[in-house]
Amino acid sequence: MGGADIIPGVSGGTVALIVGIYERLVHCIKLVFDSLVALLRGSVPEFRRHLAEVEWLLIVPLFAGIVTALLIGAAFIPDLLENYPVQMRALFFGLIVGSLTIPWRRMTERGPRALALAVASAVAAFVLVGLPAREAVDPSLWSVFLMAAVAICAMILPGVSGAFFLLVFGIYEPTLTAIDNRELLYVAVFGAGAAVGLGSFSGILNWLLEHYHDLTMAVLLGLMGGSLRALWPWITVDRSLLLPDSTDNILLPVALMIAGVVFVLALSRFSGPELRNATTA
16 A cells, blocks of 8 residues: 555555455544544543554554555655656556456445446546646645645545645655655654544545445545546656557557456455455345
C-alpha cells in the first residue's frame, strides 16, 4: 500500500481491496480515531472500549509496512517512473483492470441505481485524473497540512490516487524529497494533516459501507474504472491519450498489462475474508 501511494494514478486503497482487508481497515481506522476523540473528551471507558475493538494484528504490521515502503519507495520509484514510464503505467493499468472484479463481487444487488452511480463516478474520476499537474512549488507548512488532509482521503479510496492529488497541488516532488531527505518538520506537518483528514473521512466512509454497502461499492468500482485514464501507457504530459506509434512499442506494455491482471486475479484467490465471503456468496 505504501508503494502504491507513491505512484500517481494508483491508490493504496486499491491494494487493500485486492487483498480483501479494505472494509476491516476502514473500520479499524475509524475506531482508532474514535478512541482519540473519546480521550479528548475525558471518557476513559469509551477510549478503552474503542481500542479493544481495533484489530491490532492487522493494523500494526500493515502500517509498519506502509511506512517502510514509503521510505524505501521514495528513493527509487520516481526514477522507475521517469526512466520506464510506459512499462510502469502498463503494469499498473493491468493491476487496476484486474481489480475491477473485486467491488463487483462484493455487491449483492446490482440494480439501476448502483449502475448509475458506477457510471457517474467513473466519469467524474476520468475528468479528475485528466487535470494537469502544477509545477512543483515551495509550499508553506499550513498549505502542506491542508493538502495532506485532502490527499489522504484519496489514498484510502480505491481508484483515487493521493499521489495524483499531490501532483495537481504541486507538492508531489517536494513531499518525496522531504521524505527522502528526512526533513522532519515537513514530514511531521504532512503527517498531522494526513491524520486529521484520515480520521474525518474514515468515519464517513465506514458509515457509508455499513448503511449503503452496495451503492458505495458501485461508486468505488466507478472510481477505479475512471482512474484508468491516468495509467494509460501512452499518455502525454497534458494528459492526452494516444495510441502506440508502432507495433514494436506495444508488445512489452501489453504483456505487462496481462501480467498485472493475472497477478490480481491470482492474489484474490488468497485474499482476506471479505473476498472469500464474496466468492462463496
